[in-house]
Amino acid sequence: MPNFHAKVQVSLRTSVLDPAGEATKSAASKLGIKGISKLRIGKAIDIDIEASDLNEAKSQLELLSDRLLANPVIEDWTLDLNPASLSSSN
Amino acid sequence: MTIGIVVFPGSNCDRDVFWATKGCLGIPTRFLWHESTDLENLDAIVLPGGFSYGDYLRCGAIARFAPVLSSLIEFVNNGGKVLGICNGFQILTELGLLQGALTRNKDLLFICETVPLLVSSKRTKWFANFQYGEEISLPIAHGEGRYQCSSDVLKKLEDDDSIALRYSKNPNGSINDIAGITNKAGNVLGMMPHPERACDKKLGGIDGRGILEALLGN
Incomplete structure (x- = not known):
């Protein structure tokens, strides 16, 4: 079975207050970084998965992202999926 | 009449609830290990506070897949009473x-x-021991208790009279001061405050007793 590599990015929905992001933004300005208008903290999840083809890998990872990795009530997610050989540098 | 308290790895208020229900109120109580699925002869179930599965990923996200919770859904669908406190609410x-x-x-x-x-709300039996609008005092102990929902869900909660408890002085930013809600059927209550920590005058208050007593109400 071919291997695939995926990265799932989970972010708080824009309508949900991100107090940790706000605190980090405030710290960034104290570091002297200027011009940051948005800083939101999310999660990045690295996954290696075996599947018969890209479509199967995609459907499995979409289920995983929607039902476990993210809570759709407060979070959005994006999936970046590639054959493992293309992402071996990761 | 027996109530069950689910114990997950990382639960830390399970024994507090047992102390309150069995010790203070004299209600027969037993623990339910998260891997068990046997909810026979239980009248109500409490999901206690704590940090189930280390709060990994999100609070409550991993606990959702515990075998005991498959049985719990059936229990709820059959009208069984469930109280989720703090992590249990999550x-x-x-x-x-x-x-x-x-x-x-x-x-x-x-x-x-x-x-x-x-x-x-006085819609459900959970607050049968209280007056509508009555101010009560309960301890809270949480880092992630800011209730959030879409405006559609909020309207539905209000239309269904499902907002059971509100903070008098919002401590955490919860939408519409929400501290506890019920499901539409009214047999499930989730709340961030800890009623089990307010069952003995020596510990500062007894406002939690009326809520835990409602576990056995009809």
């Missing part, structure tokens, strides 16, 4: 038995104090 929202989600407190603080609350 689990109930992850499980979809209650709507919305609990998120990081507005000011990032873990808040551990006794707070004033308003009984905001």
Whole structure:
């Protein structure tokens, strides 16, 4: 079975207050970084998965992202999926 | 009449609830290990506070898949009473038995104090021992208790009279001061405050007793 590599990015929905992001933004300005208008903290999840083809890998990872990795009530997610050989540098 | 308290790895209020229900109120109580699925002869179930599965990924996200919770959904569908306290409330929202989600407190603080609350609904039996609008005091102890939901869900909660408890002085940024909600059927209550920590005058208050007594009400 071919291997695939995926990265799932989970972010708080824009309508949900991100107090940790706000605190980090405030710290960034104290570091002297200027011009940051948005800083939101999310999660990045690295996954290696075996599947018969890209479509199967995609459907499995979409289920995983929607039902476990993210809570759709407060979070959005994006999936970046590639054959493992293309992402071996990761 | 027996109630069950689910014990997950990382639960830390399970014994407090047992102390309150069995010790203070004399209600027969037994623990339910998270891997068991036997809910026979139970009249009500409590999901206690704590940090189930280390709060990994999100509070309550992993606990949702515990075998005991498959049985719990059936228990709820058959009209069984379930009380989720703090982490138990978070689990109930992850499980979809209650709507919305609990998120990081507005000011990032873990808040551990006794707070004033308003009984905001008399629709269910959970607050049969209280008056509508009555102010009660219960301890809270959470870092992720800011209740969030969409405006559609909020309207539905209000239309269904499902907002059971509100903070008098919102400590964590919860939408519409929400501290506890019920499902539409009224047999499931989730709340961030800890009634089990307010069952003995020596510990500062007894406002929690009336809520835990409702576990056995009809």
